[in-house]
Amino acid sequence: MKLVTVLTASVFLAACTSVSEVAPAGDANYTxxxxxxxxxTPWGEIKASSLKRADEYCxxxxxxxxxxxxxxxxxxxxxxxxxxxxxSCVAS
Structure with a gap:
């Protein structure tokens, strides 16, 4: 019974993450x-993934x-x- 509980909890806590490609959004902006x-997953981690991808792009x-x-x-x-x-990407 413990094994079933552990496996169920593991499935519930596991997450699948995907980060989209950068796409033009008009007015020199991107998404x-x-x-x-x-x-x-905490919201801070999810936001950080988008911020990291945008930073790499710029x-x-x-x-x-x-x-x-x-x-x-x-x-x-x-x-x-x-x-x-x-x-947006701005000059350094």
Whole structure:
């Protein structure tokens, strides 16, 4: 019985993370979205994944990332969690 409980808890806590490609959003802005399915991932970690991807994108251009907006959707542990970042790349 303990094994079943441990396995069930492991499945519940496991999460599948995906980070989208950077996409143009108009007005020299871009978007990137991190989605977590399952698990109990803190919002800070989800947002950090989007911020990291945006920062990498801008650094490849020799610029720095400027956050324009961040939207979050979902309920931790119940529905998929999304963090959608809108950003621009500005001269360093």
């Amino acid at each position: 990137v979205t991190t989605q977590i399915r399952g698990g109990m 650094r490849q251009q020799g610029k720095r990332m400027h956050q324009v907006d961040m939207q979050t959707h979902g309920v931790r542990g119940w529905t998929p969690q999304d963090a959608e970042l809108t950003f």
